[in-house]
Amino acid sequence: MIKSLLKFAPLSLALIAAHAGAQQPTMLDIPDVAPQPVSQATMQDVTRMLSSDEFEGRAPGSVGEKKTIALLTERFAKAGLKPGNGDSWLQPVPLVSIEAGKVSPLTVTGGTGPQSFDYGSDMVVGTYRETASIDIANSEVVFVGYGINAAEKGWNDYAGVDVKGKTVVILVNDPDYDSADMTGDFGGKAMTYYGRWTYKYEEAARQGAAAALIVHDEVPAAYGWGVVESSWTGPQFFAQSNDKGASNTQANGWIQKAAAEQLLASAGQDFATLSAAAKRKGFKAVPLGLKASVSFDNAIDTTMSNNIIGILPGAKRPDEYVLYTAHWDHLGRCKPAPDGDDICNGAVDNATGTAALVALAETFAQAGAPDRSVVFLAVTAEESGLLGSAFYGENPVYPLAKTVGGINMDAFLMAGPSRNVTVVGKGKSELEAYLDAALASVNRVATPDSMPQNGYYYRSDHFSLAKQGVPMLYVDGGTDLINGGTQAGEAAAKDYTVNRYHGPKDEYNPEWDWSGVMADLSLFYRIGRSLAMSTSWPNWVEGDEFRATRDASRSGR
Structure with a gap:
């Protein structure tokens, strides 16, 4: 009643x-x-x-x-x-389904020497583009902090750097995710949309990057690597688009924190130091002097x-x-x-x-x-x-x-x-x-x-x-x-x-x-x-x- x-x-x-x-x-x-x-x-x-x-x-x-x-x-x-x-x-x-296959290791040259990161255990990668294969060869690597371009907040991690055709390495979440309260440029400890992986890939594409790799850190990500690996391997579904995904980066993916630390160390950089710098307004992206390569085939299927x-x-x-x-x-x-x-x-x-x-x-x-x-x-x-x-x-x-x-x-x-x-x-x-x-x-x-x-x-x-x-x-x-x-x-x-x-x-x-x-x-x-x-x-x-x-x-x- x-x-x-x-x-x-x-x-x-x-x-x-x-x-x-x-x-x-x-x-x-x-x-x-x-x-x-x-x-x-x-x-x-x-x-x-x-x-x-x-x-x-x-x-x-x-x-x-x-x-x-x-x-x-x-x-x-x-x-x-x-x-x-x-x-x-x-x-x-x-929808369109795209499944990466025959994924090569992510290889990085320059710095102190060549490095290789395995698919699944060290990194995952795929594409939003409806294309038979992806081959990124010798792409310059740039650390772009949190990968945020928010004019209304006076914040642009891409200011003064050209990442067209390059591979960007991005931190997960917002710059103030570990704040004690809800005050800060990005809502303090409350994540904004700028902290989501979807936004970070979207912005990397707008900046013309060839590939975008988000560093997986369990605390700010809020889930373990196993979640990333199970969610990002196998068929990935996307909304069909008129340009068949061409406006996106060639490759999007995640890299384990330990692997990112190793990558940055090879370039003479300290992950913790750069991460702390990226939390402050006015941070400038850091070209690492490294080159990344990765390739894979795609099994593509459109479905309703x-x-x-x-x-x-x-x-x-x-x-x-x-x-x-x-x-x-x-x-x-x-x-x-x-x-x-x-x-x-x-x-x-x-x-x-x-x-x-x-x-x-x-x-x-x-x-x-x-x-x-x-x-x-x-x-x-x-x-x-x-x-x-x-x-x-x-x-x-x-x-x-x-x-x-x-x-x-x-x-x-x-x-x-x-x-x-x-x-x-x-x-x-x-x-x-x-x-x-x-x-x-x-x-x-x-x-x-x-x-x-x-x-x-x-x-x-x-x-x-x-x-x-x-x-x-x-x-x-x-x-x-x-x-x-x-x-x-x-x-x-x-x-x-x-x-x-x-x-x-x-x-x-x-x-x-x-x-x-x-x-x-x-x-x-x-x-x-x-x-x-x-x-x-x-x-x-x-x-x-x-x-x-x-x-x-x-x-x-």
């Missing part, structure tokens, strides 16, 4: 006033939503099937995609949804992958939309574990989030159609750079100006119930008033991401919609566990990251404790239902990077 009350208005006013300073807070209509059961059996069943070996790791364009489409369309229809793209459940997403969309039409305002997103894809086959298992099943990441779409669809349909329509969007190619969600953001089936907001679900850890939830990007939008209302009803609290330096805000599909102005929540499970507190919560997260994330051992476990996940899904239902019954249009807070885009789209509505 839903009562259209402003029961939680005082709480939401306080939250928005805190974000907006002295500005007039926004009054939001936050209807009270009665709790509804979300099916744990559905969560277990769909997660188990999606992450079974039969689905082969759910790589886009594979047999695993076909099986995923068949399963989700069947379960969406059974839940009571309608096809979300006209009379189709699918939104085709054109798919976003999978279901909709529960609204009862009163069907042309206004609330969105739930999750990515259905994973890595397919990857580097084998010691036991020979080479299927990256992606049970937690993100069979759980995909299963949540089905379970929430069932709950919404059983409760009856809300006033606004609710869209359930399972996107492809998240693991390849948020490609499916970016395609939807650029080619929306439902107008983004009339999309009220949404919730993204990516990787539910089976750590047990918690006293809190973690909000990635906390303080960015008025959607948090709806979250806080739901939390207050069950005596839980929202806490900010404890590791904003890891850049999680830019690493999942909500970001693709946020860039288009749509307010999106990204809420992870809490770390303050009922059993064991924050120590146990942090240990559980670390265990997953170290031992299973992006590896063959992210597998379904019938012994999982689902209680914490189900509590979080109950919150997600109440937030989405409240949005779907509300008359308000929550926005990004004043001054947020996405506010102007949203204001422009809504003004043209």
